[in-house]
Amino acid sequence: MLSRVAERLYWMARYVERAENTARMTMAFHALALDMPKTVRLSWKGLVSVTGTDHIFDEHYQREDDRNCVKFLVADTYNPSSVFSSLRAARENVRTTRDLVPTEAWEVVNELYLFAREHLDAGISKRGRYIFLSDVVRRCQTLTGLLAGSMSHDPAYDFIRLGRNLERADMATRQIDVGAIRLLERREGPEPYEGLLWTSVLRSQSGFQMYRQHVKRRINGPDVVRFLLQDVPFPRSVAHALTQSEVALDRLPHNEIPLRVAMQARRHVLDANVDKLIATEGLHAFMDKLQLEIAGLHVAIAECWFPAAVEA
């Protein structure tokens, strides 16, 4: 398969995953905000921080309120990671690889993009938000399922799988780093709504129900972090995403370097002692390092299979 095409499929998958993750996170936070009594101040800007786009937000907005933050995360085209920008980029990547993905996949991506463009205004309003975002999530998942179920699991699919899992791993580390650590650091006495806040972190990763089934303890910080970081069976944990990346990498040619980087990252994730990291306040530094490792994995993949010469 062409290197150029491999790269576009990889990015297509990353963008679809990014759109889904950002939509889900916004939805979870929106639900949390409705539950919280007026006396509790929630920072919407925290969501922007999760996506690592603070600097772009600050260029365009002064007020860090609900409206601006949601508009920025969902609709703004100058935010390259907004739901809408991601969908547009995903569509552009499928448009140029239409010869390889199943026709229905193109139709789903195209419809999703058209749907988002048409309903953006309603999608950022308080009333229309939930329906819009859950629709985006559902359609992204339709695409993922459609590709899994109708595309041969060949190298083209492996690149899609790589893109999806790297994006997931990246998002999960950000959720833990920004969402969880902020909660863990506020240690002067018990938080009144701590349970709800942790639930929201889980919901951002669509992990609430699975956590309940598999952890079986009351919701508490260290367990949630452990679950999102190390629980291999949970499909949105960092460990799961890295394991899946390895499976995909293993089947690709000349894979030595990227495979080594992925295995190393996974080992670091599984070997981490979460309780100790929290107790010694080393979690943030650990997540920082892990994010660098995931970025390094992307670089290794790009250098191995997406040669710059093709960019002519």
Added chain:
Amino acid sequence: MSIDWKTYDPSPFYDELIAAPGKPRSAARQLTDYLASLDDDEIQARKQAAELAIVEMGISFTVYSEGENIDRAWPFDIIPRVIPRKEWEQVEAGLVQRLTALNMFIDDIYNEQRIVHDKVVPAYVFANSKNFREQCKGFTPPLGVWAHICGSDLVRDGDGTIYVLEDNLRVPSGVSYMLENRQVTKRVFPELFENSSILPVDEYTTQLFDMLAAISPRPQDYPQIAVLTPGIFNSAYFEHSFLAQRMGAQLVEGADLVVEDDDCVYMRTIDGLERVDVIYRRIDDEFMDPEAFRPDSMLGVPGLMRAWRNGKVGIANAPGSGVADDKVIYTFVPAMIKYYLDQDPIIPNVPTWMCVDKQDREHVIANLEHLVVKPANESGGYGMLVGPHSTKKQRAEFAQLIRKDPRNYIAQPTLSLSVAPTLCEDGLEPRHLDLRPFVLQGVRTDVTAGGLTRVAMRKGSLVVNSSQGGGSKDTWIVDEEV
């Protein structure tokens, strides 16, 4: 208000569906009866369903406007155009005959030039042709075929005669729209397909694949076929990707390919370099190989001509095929058919005056307001003069252009192009149309069942090009004997 065929009056033009008000042609009767049974709301609902299907299926074409590329939904009219199978069989035979002669001509021109020595075609005609390629002389591609894919434009005149208006032998486009139009129509009018015998069009991509596989330099079961596109900004990119997808071929850009020292063509893949056997190129000759043609081309592959001449890669259409895609050479096609095949042409040419001939030229200049003047080498309807719709100033300009470069101009009578009922703002109205069937020549020759019908959506307009506001219709070859 439903459709009343008694009030639909196409006169003075030949209508493809209706012989006279209230009298549908027999092959179209099932369609017209059915349409008359629908009320206005139902027709509008079908129209909207078609529009939605086109947007959802992402059937688009790209126009370049104000420095930006815009992806537009494909303009489509839901009322199909119907041709009886009996008539079509004649057209089909005529197209096969024509392309066979054209390929013999191209091969002759690049080799012995018998047709020139025998004074059937004068030497000056191709010596000055913009599309004659010195680099092709003394070579014969596999199977002796140069133009593997041909899209000939057919028009029907007021008396019902079908003419060939031009032959597109370089990179004819539109076939994907023919296939997609059928998909859309099947979604919109499923009932009609159940009850009548409409020939399927879907075989095209299989035939295209087989034809391409037949020119592979390595006879094998799994030839590596690549569709070479100029990229996403080309107006036909949709089609390039559509055809690659349907054939399971690689869609490549120039930068994906490289010619190595062994003269073989390779593509850059995740496995390293992989050999390409056949290239279906959708870029013009001049841009294909900066080593052989334009050195400034960013789209091409250095060394591609070398690889082709050394028999290491098949290229369709072969470089240099465009020499026959020239409106002056067009006038000699009936003579070619006689010369190479010793047959009479089955489909006539439109009578054509060649401005390079002194007598013809004076006639053309004296009668500009009645004629259509076309440059010999343009496509897409650019740079032409439609006499009856022109101003005095435009005619004066053209007279000058013709005198300056007579070889580059031909003129034809303004045909009274046929019409077909088309759904417009105020209901059904006659609109002018043409037809582009596609012919594939390899080991065998195949013609599409019908082709792409293009329709001028503006009242009275004769311009059917999608880049200039044209639309399209599904084309039905209807078998009445079933």
